[in-house]
Amino acid sequence: MLAVSWAPLFEPGFFSSEPVHVALTVGAISAVVSGVVGVFTVIRGQSFAGHALSDIGTAGGSASFLVGTSTLYGFVAFNVVAAGVMELIGIRKPRGRDLATGIVLGASLGLAALFLYEGTISSSTTGATVNVLFGSIFTLAPGIMNVIAVLGFVSVSLIAVLYRPLLLSSVSYEMAAARRVPVRLVGAGYLLALALAVSMSAVTIGAILSTALLIGPAAVALRVATRTGVAIAVAAVVGVVACWAGTLIAYDSTVWAGGNGWPVSFCIVVVIFVLYFTSGVVSRLRADPRPATTSDLGRFVEPVEAA
Amino acid sequence: MFANFMVNAWEAATVVAIVAGVVGFFTVLRGAAFAAHSLPNGAFAGAAGAVLIGANTIVGLGVFSLAGAGMIAGLGRRARSDVATALTIVLMLALGDLFLSRTSEYAPEIFALLFGEVLGVSSNKLGPTVVIAIACIVAIVALYRPLMLSSVTPDVAEARGINARVMDLAFLVVLAAVTTMAVPVVGSLLIFSLLIGPPAAARSFTNRPPVAMGLSVLFALVTVWVAIAVSYETDLPVGFFVGTISAFAYTVGRAWTAWRRTREGRPPSPNLATLANVDERGTANVVGR
Numbered sequence: 001m002l003a004v005s006w007a008p009l010f011e012p013g014f015f016s017s018e019p020v021h022v023a024l025t026v027g028a029i030s031a032v033v034s035g036v037v038g039v040f041t042v043i044r045g046q047s048f049a050g051h052a053l054s055d056i057g058t059a060g061g062s063a064s065f066l067v068g069t070s071t072l073y074g075f076v077a078f079n080v081v082a083a084g085v086m087e088l089i090g091i092r093k094p095r096g097r098d099l100a101t102g103i104v105l106g107a108s109l110g111l112a113a114l115f116l117y118e119g120t121i122s123s124s125t126t127g128a129t130v131n132v133l134f135g136s137i138f139t140l141a142p143g144i145m146n147v148i149a150v151l152g153f154v155s156v157s158l159i160a161v162l163y164r165p166l167l168l169s170s171v172s173y174e175m176a177a178a179r180r181v182p183v184r185l186v187g188a189g190y191l192l193a194l195a196l197a198v199s200m201s202a203v204t205i206g207a208i209l210s211t212a213l214l215i216g217p218a219a220v221a222l223r224v225a226t227r228t229g230v231a232i233a234v235a236a237v238v239g240v241v242a243c244w245a246g247t248l249i250a251y252d253s254t255v256w257a258g259g260n261g262w263p264v265s266f267c268i269v270v271v272i273f274v275l276y277f278t279s280g281v282v283s284r285l286r287a288d289p290r291p292a293t294t295s296d297l298g299r300f301v302e303p304v305e306a307a
Numbered sequence: 308m309f310a311n312f313m314v315n316a317w318e319a320a321t322v323v324a325i326v327a328g329v330v331g332f333f334t335v336l337r338g339a340a341f342a343a344h345s346l347p348n349g350a351f352a353g354a355a356g357a358v359l360i361g362a363n364t365i366v367g368l369g370v371f372s373l374a375g376a377g378m379i380a381g382l383g384r385r386a387r388s389d390v391a392t393a394l395t396i397v398l399m400l401a402l403g404d405l406f407l408s409r410t411s412e413y414a415p416e417i418f419a420l421l422f423g424e425v426l427g428v429s430s431n432k433l434g435p436t437v438v439i440a441i442a443c444i445v446a447i448v449a450l451y452r453p454l455m456l457s458s459v460t461p462d463v464a465e466a467r468g469i470n471a472r473v474m475d476l477a478f479l480v481v482l483a484a485v486t487t488m489a490v491p492v493v494g495s496l497l498i499f500s501l502l503i504g505p506p507a508a509a510r511s512f513t514n515r516p517p518v519a520m521g522l523s524v525l526f527a528l529v530t531v532w533v534a535i536a537v538s539y540e541t542d543l544p545v546g547f548f549v550g551t552i553s554a555f556a557y558t559v560g561r562a563w564t565a566w567r568r569t570r571e572g573r574p575p576s577p578n579l580a581t582l583a584n585v586d587e588r589g590t591a592n593v594v595g596r
Contacts, residue, residue: 047389048341051396089561095338098389099507102340103557106500110550113496117544208400215393219386263408269401276394280385 023247023264026148030201031213031239033152036159037197038218038239039232040190044170048098049086049191050214053198054207056082056108061203062115072147075199082108083195087188092173144204151200158193162186167228208265213239216272223279224286242271313539315428319436319492320531324501326440328524329447330485331506332516333478336458341392342379342479343502346372347486347495349399354490355406365435365491372486375399376479380472428492439488446481454478455516496546501527504553511560526556 041050060078061071082104089100159166169176169183177183202210221234246268254261334343353371354364375395382391447454457464457474465471489498505526509519534548 042387042390045387045389047387047393048344051341051393052344094389098338098340099335099503102344102499102503103507103554105344106496106503106550107554108550109496110500110547110554113544113546113550117547208397208404211393212397212401215390216397219390219394260408263401263404266401266405266408269397273394273398 017251020247020251022145024244025145026204027243027247028240029145029148029152030205030209031217031243032236033155033197034201034210034213035217035221035235035237035239036156036232037194038214039221039228039235040159040166040170041194041214042218042222043167043228044190045094046097046194047215049083049101050194050198051211052101052105053079053082053195054202054210055112056105057199057202058207059108059112059115062112066115066118072144072199072203075203076151076196078108079195079199080192083191084188087184087191090184090187148200148204151196155193155196155200158189158196162189162193166190206265209268212265212269212272213243216269216276217242220272220275220279223276223283238272238275242268242275246271315430315433316535317532319428319433320535321528322437322440323489323493323498324527324531325524326443326485326488327498327501328505328509328527329444329520330481331502331527332509332520332523333447333454333458334482334502335506335510336455337478339478339482340503341389342376342482344499345379345392345396345399346375346479346482347490347498349375349396349403350483350486350490351495352399352403352406355403355410359406359410365487368490369483369487371399372483373480376476376483380476380479383475384472432491436488436492439484443481443484443488446477446484450474450477450481494546497549500546500550500553501530504556505530508556508560511564530556 038050041047057075057079060074060076062074063078064071064074085104086097086101089104091097091100165176165181165186166189168179169181169186173183176186198210198214201213205213217235217239218231220238221231225231225234247264249267249271250262250264253267331343334340350368350372353367353369355367356362356371357364357367378395378398379388379392382394386394453464453469454474454477456467457469457471461471464474485498485502486495493501506519506523508526509522512522513519530549530552531545534545534552537543537548538545
């Protein structure tokens with residue numbers, strides 16, 4: 001596929017491996033959809049809802065293990081219902097809204113505990129638990145791609161249809177309401193798009209990466225871009241780059257680490273963090289051309305990477 | 308139900324519920340639900356890392372939840388707090404995934420850390436739990452006034468020289484301590500539900516902080532006690548009942564608020580200025596009513 005001179009970078013078999021093809025494709029679709037939806041998640045301050053849905057879906061995923069249907073349907077069903085409940089509680093102040101999200105999350109995790117418990121009793125394995133929680137981009141069935149493409153398409157289409165009223169009500173709820181934008185309806189439509197996007201990514205690439213790709217690239221984009229349209233494009237590109245670079249590192253690491261490679265999720269998250277801190281430096285340099293003062297430097301050496 | 312092997316469970320759950328009721332009051336007041344979810348959930352990475360290097364689980368949980376608290380506060384200086392929290396939990400979970408991939412014997416313990424094993428608490432886990440629980444309560448008592456002011460009226464707090472960032476970090480450190488205390492005995496899911504549900508319900512019934520805090524502890528205690536009793540009888544997981552009862556308590560609280568609102572014809576939602584004034588005058592006037 002590429003020139004031979006790339007060989008040292010790509011370990012043998014990277015481009016001919018079927019799981020890698022699927023991983024790269026699914027990862028890219030998830031990254032683009034998450035990037036588009038994620039920009040609004042960050043603007044609206046709904047990161048918690050975005051993350052919570054990936055955990056809430058776990059309850060649906062574990063329920064579908066019990067009844068023997070595909071995990072994906074369980075995820076989608078639970079997340080759409082959960083998004084509906086969140087919208088029904090409908091608190092506009094971020095503090096109260098996060099609280100409502102937390103209540104829905106707590107109740108759903110309780111259900112997940114119940115279903116997983118039933119599951120571990122009937123099959124006496126914890127493999128299902130780990131699988132539902134972490135997912136793995138390298139063990140996807142090729143057939144799942146069609147379903148994912150459809151879910152992603154619906155989610156992005158919703159955002160496209162709602163684009164202007166959504167943007168207005170995200171930036172200024174009052175102004176949108178004054179202009180007779182149906183803010184609740186727009187908010188509900190957005191939550192539906194979020195629920196679909198998160199279900200799609202959580203079930204394929206796991207809950208960790210779902211949140212990472214939803215919030216990380218969008219946060220990067222909103223640091224460097226000033227216009228929303230540009231930010232969405234940047235977020236999608238950053239997501240795809242992080243996803244592919246992380247997958248490549250994970251694949252190559254099986255060689256360095258003697259057969260037991262690093263998890264894909266870890267590699268992708270590290271790439272996202274590198275991009276996040278780089279974007280911070282870029283936005284800082286651009287916004288403030290004067291030489292950095294001591295206090296500015298002080299912020300850089302904050303122990304933010306303590307973990 | 309009160310057999311010897313259950314005594315530890317009752318004691319551990321009671322200690323955790325008291326702390327959750329007190330700390331949860333501020334969690335709800337500060338809108339810190341996301342952090343209350345992220346620290347207990349992400350700290351499992353610390354436990355996984357501890358297993359990897361053969362250290363004590365509690366030490367791993369403590370180190371990671373403190374690092375997480377520092378990271379949320381640190382990233383929060385340059386980004387919105389929900390974004391900072393999301394990035395933190397993602398990094399913590401990813402590290403946990405990495406640690407898990409380095410060891411082959413850990414998987415069954417994930418279930419215990421996430422969903423708790425309160426019915427199997429051993430006596431040697433109870434000691435550290437009680438010690439950290441007391442430290443949490445002492446910290447909240449010591450921080451009570453500045454924390455209340457900075458949570459309810461940040462402007463007033465700032466004018467009085469209370470640094471919002473310091474308060475933020477201080478509260479996150481308390482949350483990290485709660486995590487370290489509670490996750491080994493009741494699991495991350497259960498402590499999250501207890502930090503959110505009972506305090507949120509309590510706030511619907513009263514505007515006065517000390518009363519709300521007392522109610523919150525009471526609700527948390529009732530929640531875990533009922534959950535353990537029902538779990539013992541039905542043989543279903545405790546986490547399920549705690550999550551369900553917490554959500555039920557919140558729903559009742561909301562319904563109560565809505566009912567009172569229609570009856571009185573005006574919004575009785577907690578008046579922020581009133582909250583602050585009550586705090587200023589101290590607890591004495593609360594006892595008086």
